[in-house]
Amino acid sequence: MKQRVLELVWINAVFLTMSLSTCAHSQLGLRSKWKLAYFDSSALYSASSNAMPIVKAKTPDTTDGKWGAIFVFRTDEFWLNLHHFLYVLGRAENKERDTSREAVASAPGDQERGFEKLSAKEQTIWRGAVSSYAAGPSKKDLVFDDPLPALTDALARADDLRSLTGSKVDPGIAAILQRAAPLYRKAWWKKHREANRNWQKAIQSLVDRHGATVLAFVTNAYMLQWPATGFPVHVSAYSNWAGAYSTTGDLLVVSSQSPGLQATYGLETVFHEGMHQWDGQVSEALREQARKVNKVAPRGLSHALICFTAGEAVRRVVPGHVPYAEEFGVWQRGLGPMKVALEEFWKPYLDGHGTRDEAFAKLIKRTAIDPAQK
Numbered sequence: 001m002k003q004r005v006l007e008l009v010w011i012n013a014v015f016l017t018m019s020l021s022t023c024a025h026s027q028l029g030l031r032s033k034w035k036l037a038y039f040d041s042s043a044l045y046s047a048s049s050n051a052m053p054i055v056k057a058k059t060p061d062t063t064d065g066k067w068g069a070i071f072v073f074r075t076d077e078f079w080l081n082l083h084h085f086l087y088v089l090g091r092a093e094n095k096e097r098d099t100s101r102e103a104v105a106s107a108p109g110d111q112e113r114g115f116e117k118l119s120a121k122e123q124t125i126w127r128g129a130v131s132s133y134a135a136g137p138s139k140k141d142l143v144f145d146d147p148l149p150a151l152t153d154a155l156a157r158a159d160d161l162r163s164l165t166g167s168k169v170d171p172g173i174a175a176i177l178q179r180a181a182p183l184y185r186k187a188w189w190k191k192h193r194e195a196n197r198n199w200q201k202a203i204q205s206l207v208d209r210h211g212a213t214v215l216a217f218v219t220n221a222y223m224l225q226w227p228a229t230g231f232p233v234h235v236s237a238y239s240n241w242a243g244a245y246s247t248t249g250d251l252l253v254v255s256s257q258s259p260g261l262q263a264t265y266g267l268e269t270v271f272h273e274g275m276h277q278w279d280g281q282v283s284e285a286l287r288e289q290a291r292k293v294n295k296v297a298p299r300g301l302s303h304a305l306i307c308f309t310a311g312e313a314v315r316r317v318v319p320g321h322v323p324y325a326e327e328f329g330v331w332q333r334g335l336g337p338m339k340v341a342l343e344e345f346w347k348p349y350l351d352g353h354g355t356r357d358e359a360f361a362k363l364i365k366r367t368a369i370d371p372a373q374k
Ligand SMILES: [Zn+2]
Pocket: 023, 024, 025, 026, 027, 028, 272, 276, 303, 306
């Protein structure tokens, strides 16, 4: 009976994991569509259909002065910032449940303060742009729903150009953004860009100090490679409800204003989001282990692995750092059983015992579910 109760608790946790955010940073790993899209299009690795591509991890050469190779922060992307501000305001207008989350809750107040710099007519034009977003892009998810990842990528490429003419941005969206652009420049951009630059300065100094060690830890643990030129990190005053996300095409977006993503949490977050770009391969490796025992890997496991590993990596270089998932209650949101398994099987591996696939096999044995219960 006790066993059955435990099983039910576990199954419940798995379903919770599948339907809710498993990690405050990002929602990757929860929808197979994205994972397949990334797995198919990944150019970083030579993926095989049957086995996890194992690439020997390479510790970056930190003596050549190319520290920026781990992350390349982009702080002045005007169009990307405007897009995300309109996106979260549109969601607030739609009264979406996630608008109360810490990373986006301040956006309506921010809008009100900016209105002091705008005439009544300008405010009306701005509100029109927010309503257009509310009726369109804000109804979609930035991570999973097309065409948003491609749109965000095109806007990042437009950088701080005066116009979107000639860009790959959808003409309808471009028209909304171009109408709002002079108002954004007048009322908010300077402050948002300043926040981006300050955040970048603080996080870059942590990356300079600890980045190579953290990178070596996570790449050696996963036995996967980081891109040689690093991941671009698009710094934005707002991103999504989680404060940061990682999506197809090596697209990492982090909010500079989110209270939960400052200092060492910013450092943990950029590594966490970069590690999400391995989701396709890690999920396949876990599925492979699950197939061996005729089970199904729980979807949240690869995500829980990232929460655990990134948090542990930063804790080991910054004593006193409490990993994000512990500090912000991520494990309490349906991932508790996975944390227990990670402590038992993954932590010893991180401490140097056994191989990665042995650890994966043990994790799967403990957490995998019966195909009939999928
Ligand atoms: Zn995450």
